[in-house]
Amino acid sequence: MSVPSSIRPIVSRDLTAKGTSDGEVVALELRGSAELGAKELLDALFDDTFAVSARHRKVVIDLRALEYMNSSSFKSMLTWLVRVRGLPEAQRPKIHFLSNPSFHWQRRSLHSLASMGGDLVEVEESTETP
Numbered sequence: 001m002s003v004p005s006s007i008r009p010i011v012s013r014d015l016t017a018k019g020t021s022d023g024e025v026v027a028l029e030l031r032g033s034a035e036l037g038a039k040e041l042l043d044a045l046f047d048d049t050f051a052v053s054a055r056h057r058k059v060v061i062d063l064r065a066l067e068y069m070n071s072s073s074f075k076s077m078l079t080w081l082v083r084v085r086g087l088p089e090a091q092r093p094k095i096h097f098l099s100n101p102s103f104h105w106q107r108r109s110l111h112s113l114a115s116m117g118g119d120l121v122e123v124e125e126s127t128e129t130p
Contacts (some may be wrong), residue, residue: 007048008093010041011033017045024057024098031065034073037100053084053093063110064126074109092120101125109115 007019007028013034028049034042053059061077063069069077084092095117099106107125114123 006102007052008044010038010042010045012038012041014038015041017042019045019052020054021052026053026056026059027062029039029062029065033067034069036070038070039072039076043079045052046076048081050080054087056093058094058096059084059097060098062098063106064098064128066100066106067103068105069109078113081113085117085120095121096118097121097123099123099125100127102127 006021007026009019010017010030015027015030015034015038017027017030019028021027026049028045047058081095097110097113099110101105101107110123114121
């Protein structure tokens with residue numbers, strides 16, 4: 001299996017996502033709604049992110065324009081986080097979420113994710129959307 005050198009974007013009717021890497025940071029931006037059918041797309045996105053982030057020190061995930069994420073789609077992100085936590089400490093990138101506090105699901109779910117992630121995960125709330 002070859003390691004991707006970039007993160008494949010998601011372009012669907014309800015969800016768009018793009019990833020970039022520059023220097024020491026991988027950046028993901030998700031927009032729209034991650035509901036029915038999004039899990040497979042997000043699994044691939046986070047697989048690519050895992051592979052690419054091994055060469056970086058930080059991953060920034062911008063969810064400020066993601067209005068909703070169902071539990072199956074959230075599991076894709078959680079599975080990725082568990083994989084990152086399983087890496088040797090020197091290889092683990094820090095994970096920084098940009099969240100929108102006006103979306104209730106983000107306040108509830110990202111708080112739990114941050115608790116589980118310990119010092120690896122940081123959540124920043126911002127009402128500004130990209």
